[in-house]
Amino acid sequence: MGKIKDVVYAFIDANNLHIETSKNAGWFVDYKKLRKWLSEKFNVSKAYMFIGKVKGNETLYSSLEQNGFILMFKPTIPDNRGKIKGNVDADLVLKAMIEFPNYDKAIIITNDGDYYSLVRYLKEKGKLQYVISPYVENLSVLLKREAGKQILLLEQARSILEYIKK
Numbered sequence: 001m002g003k004i005k006d007v008v009y010a011f012i013d014a015n016n017l018h019i020e021t022s023k024n025a026g027w028f029v030d031y032k033k034l035r036k037w038l039s040e041k042f043n044v045s046k047a048y049m050f051i052g053k054v055k056g057n058e059t060l061y062s063s064l065e066q067n068g069f070i071l072m073f074k075p076t077i078p079d080n081r082g083k084i085k086g087n088v089d090a091d092l093v094l095k096a097m098i099e100f101p102n103y104d105k106a107i108i109i110t111n112d113g114d115y116y117s118l119v120r121y122l123k124e125k126g127k128l129q130y131v132i133s134p135y136v137e138n139l140s141v142l143l144k145r146e147a148g149k150q151i152l153l154l155e156q157a158r159s160i161l162e163y164i165k166k
Contacts, residue, residue, distance in 0.1 A: 005043050006105045008105045008129060010038050010044045011109070012069075013050055013112060017110070037157060042129065047068060047069050051073060052084065053086070092108075092110075096118055111134055111140055116140065128150055133151055133154060
């Protein structure tokens with residue numbers, strides 16, 4: 001009899017992933033490929049994507065759900081310059097802790113140092129599988145320090161995950 005595989009959940013900061021890959025690294029993630037990659041490479045059974053809810057993005061949300069992401073919406077508000085803000089950090093951390101008894105390993109996809117205490121806790125409890133950095137140039141020093149060798153760079157899977165316009 002083979003070893004029973006770990007139950008792995010992914011917790012994804014959607015805006016951080018999008019901005020870091022598309023605006024900073026210069027490529028677009030194909031979310032259908034990302035979900036398949038997470039499932040096949042890391043055995044991710046649930047992939048929670050934390051995302052700001054913006055009117056007009058219903059097609060995007062529907063597509064993400066059809067591709068197997070569980071969307072966790074955050075209401076958005078404009079900042080003092082009119083830019084839409086939907087900070088999901090607390091929501092992601094809370095969901096990771098609510099789900100804590102239900103998974104063996106967690107993958108966090110972000111560059112944001114605000115998650116360092118979550119990463120440290122998961123690591124201490126033996127539940128951190130990886131922090132996946134969308135763009136190494138902007139990876140928080142705090143995350144690097146906490147995750148150590150458990151950091152993966154999304155760029156290394158770019159050839160598999162990149163959205164290619166047809």
